[in-house]
Amino acid sequence: MTPSVPALPRLLVSVRDAAEAEIAAASGADLVDAKDPVRGALGALEPGIVRAIVAAVRGRAATSAVAGEPDDAETLARCVAAMAATGVDYVKVAVSPTLRAEPKTLAAAARAAPERLIAVLFAEDALRPEDPARLAAAGFIGAMIDTAGKDGRRLPDLLDAGRRDAFTAACRACGLVSGLAGSLGIEDIPVLAGRGSGEGPGYLGFRGGLCRGGRRTERLDPARVAAAVADLRALARRTAA
């Protein structure tokens, strides 16, 4: 099941437990993403917590879970399989430039979560034009760019509009759903969303910017989540008018 690509991005909200999943789902998030913010940029939660998050969402949104930042091929396939077994709709996993150059490694990872695997590429790493096509050929269904260093620098600080657009266009050309994330704030939505003709990313991913005080290790702030949903929906209405 590959998520359809809407004219404007859908909202991904990363949560750390069932209580935050309830906030995100009740607020209207399109994708509730299970992630442990105290374990780095792409920290995996324990499978039991991920299962509780899936149960809390109760089908009101799609679900994904982060499988971590594996260094080698065997670990990549193993952590993807472990997270796929939790029953989430999608698995997100960091794929380093080295592993992205290994077609057999990518294919083995995709087989561990058929039609459910999303690669996360870090903006601080080398992003090659052929990355999306390689991932699609291996069986990935999506690719996101995120930031590895959660030091306050946002994705637009690290990746200019030209390179962001090139990435989302390359994903679209090979049938991958694309996503952009990385310390984004609500104010980034109009800048990153595109003009509504589908040229923007399929998802915009948030955590820190929707937490209390803008700190990703704090709790999710229901008012900020609701504001992000409202802004995306208002943008869709303006674009449709």
Ligand SMILES: O=C[C@H](O)COP(=O)(O)O
């Ligand atoms: O995919 C979304 C990420 O969880 C974004 O996290 P962040 O906003 O803390 O960088």
